[in-house]
């Protein structure tokens with residue numbers, strides 16, 4: 015059964031608009047969606063109106079606009095927004111009516127009108143649709159202020175993002191570093207630094223993954239498909255009642271997996287197989303190509319998390335999508351296989367979430383694949399660390415021994431590679447819960463590093479070649495820089 019269109023709109027509104035930033039999404043649609051472009055640029059009367067609006071916009075000096083944008087945004091954000099859907103609806107109606115009253119006063123009422131319309135936009139499930147309605151119904155000067163508020167709001171959110179992420183209790187910060195790299199270059203990148211001193215063996219933080227994937231061959235009965243833990247001998251593995259192809263270590267893992275992703279990905283019963291799910295499982299099990307399955311699981315997880323927050327009336331500061339957006343990714347050129355996998359993922363998740371096929375276009379699919387390949391970390395069940403290495407695709411890999419799967423971790427993704435790292439991801443519970451352990455003394459402000467590849471006693475050229483091929487990075491770790499000089 016499909017989830018309601020309203021829920022899908024809210025979810026995709028969150029993903030597509032709040033997630034990417036209204037302005038970016040707006041701009042993206044304008045460039046890529048012909049239907050949207052047509053709606054924006056309607057001929058005849060609309061063109062004339064647009065010209066008048068442009069002239070009006072020019073009349074307002076830049077300084078006037080920017081002052082009023084700052085003020086207006088502050089006013090709009092000063093009062094908290096309701097959380098309850100019916101209160102939101104009521105507030106929406108009130109703000110639009112009030113905005114219209116202010117707009118009717120002419121220029122003197124434009125700032126207050128923009129505040130009201132902006133607050134209405136903040137609670138409307140599909141803000142993009144509302145902007146399109148505003149375009150046809152409110153004075154252009156007010157719309158200009160609203161669009162300015164929007165980009166200012168997005169900018170503020172971007173700037174503030176790392177103030178509250180990672181959470182304080184993890185004792186690390188994300189900082190931008192510039193440093194000398196090989197061959198005299200300077201590199202600037204985001205990295206994780208310590209917020210306090212750590213001794214060798216200390217656990218710096220622990221982190222749960224957003225999504226995980228078991229190595230093919232371990233599914234079925236040996237390991238829990240949700241937390242990757244070994245299912246102990248004698249304990250009753252709880253298999254999916256329909257496909258019997260995945261097992262869970264507990265009823266909780268089974269229920270959570272069902273809610274988050276398995277309801278999309280279950281390949282069905284032997285009697286009635288679901289073709290797309292079977293093919294996706296085959297891509298992973300036979301070809302060892304991990305990204306389609308990771309993407310599908312991640313999507314299921316993200317929609318589940320956002321839906322839960324909505325149901326609980328929580329107003330998350332940032333969505334899971336926004337957090338993912340902040341991670342770097344490999345820019346990839348799509349292959350025919352990618353196109354097929356994108357279709358499979360859309361078929362599966364789109365069968366439950368209306369509108370997903372519009373959201374999950376080629377560009378976004380490749381971006382997600384690039385995020386997974388760049389950031390996923392391998393998981394071992396026995397307490398030591400061993401990033402995954404697969405035949406077709408890879409994750410950060412120190413060695414392939416003891417591998418049970420891969421996970422996407424939003425904080426640990428920021429760990430920089432070093433050929434002589436000061437930390438190592440470990441999995442002390444035997445599950446995918448990651449505990450980052452210090453392997454050297456770390457002082458406040460020090461960059462925290464892990465190794466993405468097998469270092470051993472390999473020569474610098476071999477390491478650099480692998481890092482370039484897999485991560486397109488020229489390693490600036492002390493070991494590589496020293497060897498280059």
Ligand SMILES: C[S@@+](CC[C@H](N)C(=O)[O-])C[C@H]1O[C@@H](n2cnc3c(N)ncnc32)[C@H](O)[C@@H]1O
Nearest residue numbers: 203204342388427428430431487488489490491
């Ligand atoms: C997976 S991301 C790590 C997090 C990333 N710094 C970010 O901003 O999200 C990999 C990127 O980090 C930087 N990086 C990681 N390890 C590095 C190293 N040893 N030397 C230089 N750059 C490195 C490069 O910019 C690389 O493209």
